[in-house]
Amino acid sequence: MEYSIKQVAEKLNLPISTLRYYDREGLMPLLKRTESGIRKYSETDISWLELVCCLRNTGMPLEEIKAFMELCLTGSSTGEQRKELLEQHKAFILSQMNMLSRSLEMINYKLANYNEIGIFHII
Amino acid sequence: MEYSIKQVAEKLNLPISTLRYYDREGLMPLLKRTESGIRKYSETDISWLELVCCLRNTGMPLEEIKAFMELCLTGSSTGEQRKELLEQHKAFILSQMNMLSRSLEMINYKLANYNEIGIFHII
DNA sequence: ATAAAGGCTAAACTTAACTTCAGGTCAACA
C-alpha cells in the first residue's frame, strides 16, 4: 500500500509542509516518486517517519536523526554505533523525565500555597 | 544579601547574556540597580529566576512566563488566574512525561532488537 | 594613578525548524 503526502499528513498528524521539509532535508532517502515527481510513501517510509517523530518529539535535533538514518543506510556494520546513539538518547530522555518531575514538584508546591487561604505573596 | 550578575550566572548556571536578555525582555521587573546602573540581584530575584528556569525548562514560552509574572505583580486578586495557569502547565508537563515514556518504550524496543544477534535491518 | 576585570547598551547576528508564497504541473471528472 502506498500513500499520498496528504494521507500521511493525516495519519501522522503532521503538516504537509513538514513532510516536504523532512524530505528536502534528506531525512527520507528511500522515498519514491511517480514518474511525474509525486511522492509515494510506503509502509516502511511511514514507520521511519514514526521513528523520526519519536526522536524529534523527545528533543533530538534533525541533524542527529539524519546521522542515525545514514548509519541505518550504511548497513549492519554500523549496528554498534546506532545502538550507542540510541543509548545516549535514552539517557537524555531519562534526564528530561527527571527534570520534568523535579519541576512538577516545584509547581505542586506553588499550587499547594495557592490553596492555603490567603497565601498569595509575590512569586 | 545581593549578588552581581556574574554570581547569579554561576549560582544558576546560566550565561550572563541570558540574564541580561531576561531582564531586557521584562522578566525581572523588581530587579534593582546601583546608581551607576549595575544590576543587583536580591534573594527574591533569585527565587523568581529559579521559577523562571523551572517553567522555561519544561517548555513554557517566555511570553507566558511574563504573563504569569504580571499576574503576580498585580497582586492577590489574580490568585485564581495564576493557579489556573500553573494547573494548565502542570497538565502540559504531565503530557510531556507521557510522551517521553512512550518514546522511551519505542527506543527500548529498538535497542532490544539490536541486542538480538543479527537483527540489524534498516530502521 | 592606572590597568585589569567586570559591568552596561543597542543593534546585529545566529540557529533550528518550520511555513508561506509565487508560479507552475498533473490527474480526474463533469
Added chain:
DNA sequence: TGTTGACCTGAAGTTAAGTTTAGCCTTTAT
C-alpha cells in the same frame, strides 16, 4: 475540454530564544 483539487519547486519569510559585537563606563587592586 476545461476546471478543480492535489501536487510540485525554489526562495523568501518567520519565530523563539538567545548570542555576539562594538564601544563605552565603573570598580578594584596594585
